[in-house]
Amino acid sequence: MPRIYQDISLKPYNTFGVEAKARYLASFSGEQELRDLLNDSQFGEMPVLLLGGGSNILFTRDFEGLVLVNRIGGIEMLEEDDQYCVIKVGAGENWDELVDYCVNNGWGGLENLSYIPGSVGASPIQNIGAYGTEVKDTIQMVHTLNRDSLFPVAYNNHDCRFDYRNSIFKNRLKDKRIITHVTFKLSKKPQYNIHYGSLKETVQEKGEINLQTIRDSVIEIRRSKLPEPEETGSAGSFFKNPVVGQKEFKKLQAAHPDIPSYTLAGKRHKIPAGWLIDRLGWKGYREGDAGVHTRQALVLVNYGQAGGREIYQLSQRIGESVKSAFGIELEYEVNVL
Ligand code: FAD
Ligand code: EPU
Numbered sequence: 001m002p003r004i005y006q007d008i009s010l011k012p013y014n015t016f017g018v019e020a021k022a023r024y025l026a027s028f029s030g031e032q033e034l035r036d037l038l039n040d041s042q043f044g045e046m047p048v049l050l051l052g053g054g055s056n057i058l059f060t061r062d063f064e065g066l067v068l069v070n071r072i073g074g075i076e077m078l079e080e081d082d083q084y085c086v087i088k089v090g091a092g093e094n095w096d097e098l099v100d101y102c103v104n105n106g107w108g109g110l111e112n113l114s115y116i117p118g119s120v121g122a123s124p125i126q127n128i129g130a131y132g133t134e135v136k137d138t139i140q141m142v143h144t145l146n147r148d149s150l151f152p153v154a155y156n157n158h159d160c161r162f163d164y165r166n167s168i169f170k171n172r173l174k175d176k177r178i179i180t181h182v183t184f185k186l187s188k189k190p191q192y193n194i195h196y197g198s199l200k201e202t203v204q205e206k207g208e209i210n211l212q213t214i215r216d217s218v219i220e221i222r223r224s225k226l227p228e229p230e231e232t233g234s235a236g237s238f239f240k241n242p243v244v245g246q247k248e249f250k251k252l253q254a255a256h257p258d259i260p261s262y263t264l265a266g267k268r269h270k271i272p273a274g275w276l277i278d279r280l281g282w283k284g285y286r287e288g289d290a291g292v293h294t295r296q297a298l299v300l301v302n303y304g305q306a307g308g309r310e311i312y313q314l315s316q317r318i319g320e321s322v323k324s325a326f327g328i329e330l331e332y333e334v335n336v337l
Helices: 031-039 095-105 199-205 211-225 246-255 273-279 308-326
Strands: 005-009 021-028 048-051 063-070 075-080 084-090 139-146 152-156 177-187 233-237 262-264 268-270 290-292 299-302
Touching: 021 031, 031 063, 031 139, 031 177, 063 177, 084 139, 095 211, 199 211, 246 268, 273 308, 290 308, 299 308
Parallel strands: 021 063, 048 063
Antiparallel strands: 005 021, 075 084, 084 177, 139 152, 139 177, 233 299, 262 268, 290 299
């Protein structure tokens, strides 16, 4: 049975670095340990919170229940030929270490997702994405335990209902499944995808286009825009980029001719929330230790001692100002607890 900590600070377990206490906390490194913890009568009907790297969560209060930190490790080769390989990865593996491992082996598919913090197990939950790639493009299977019955249930790619920063696990099955492993299908003859923003130029400056130069370039661009979790608390983008229909977009464009957007299928338009927030003058705003990042207005930051509530209240004020200026309701990307 894993060691159980009582009344423990969650500050080291969330990249925002906010203070909150958990009534109980334990880590598990295998399915049997997880079952033992969930069956333990001392926790009774207490709420349970799964955590990976804590890089997409904001604690606004203490957690009066059991926090379970996923440390299931391992990378297993399931199938391989000269075109593809299929690997099954423990949900507690560090995401960026997996990307590095795949790049070093010459397996393509994850390189654009370099340097995203967090665990492998959380990657399907919001279908992590960056630089023109989403993790759904490589996921074959998501292996879970049903939280009530503790039976294993596996989901193929289609069943995961992946969408922009969304999946069945963030939606209908939120808090109902525990992801234990993820299976990825990676290519040994990768198609490089370097069309997002300045990625192409950054890669080309490195001379050769390959998995390693793409990974290095993505890391370089991310470091120039996003806060380093070890230095400044954040959870990456706080809000999702809103998607609007053609009529609404035309109205916005008439009022703000320089509004950037990406056109999606069905004449829908994705608008960078960072631009909306920036336009309203929030970039670099700071109130106490809660603030808006100086280089990316979509990222809220903790400069040291900010509480989760302060950050949440700031996010609400930003949301209200975007609503009143542009008529757009921003949706949270971060899981607020
Ligand atoms: P956690 O924060 O620990 O958990 C997130 C949610 O998933 C919680 O609701 C938790 O209860 C649940 N959960 C976690 N593990 C499991 C499990 N095994 N089973 C069931 N439920 C579980 N995201 C992007 O998509 N693209 C980016 O470019 C990006 N950049 C970022 C940059 C920075 C600086 C930071 C701090 C974050 C960024 N993020 C980005 C957000 C974050 O890294 C991802 O969402 C990541 O997948 C979260 O992983 P985690 O293990 O830290 O999840
Ligand atoms: N912009 C501004 N001001 C800002 C920020 C952005 O004007 O302060 C505008 C610029 O026009 C820029 C555009 O917004 O060209 C897009 O900015 P960026 O390329 O930084 O991307 P983003 O849309 O703000 C999204 C993801 C990030 C991901 C990057 C790169 C969401 C919610 N965020 O950000 O994901 O890393 O693209 O692909 O989709 C995360 O989810 O936590 C995250 C960091």
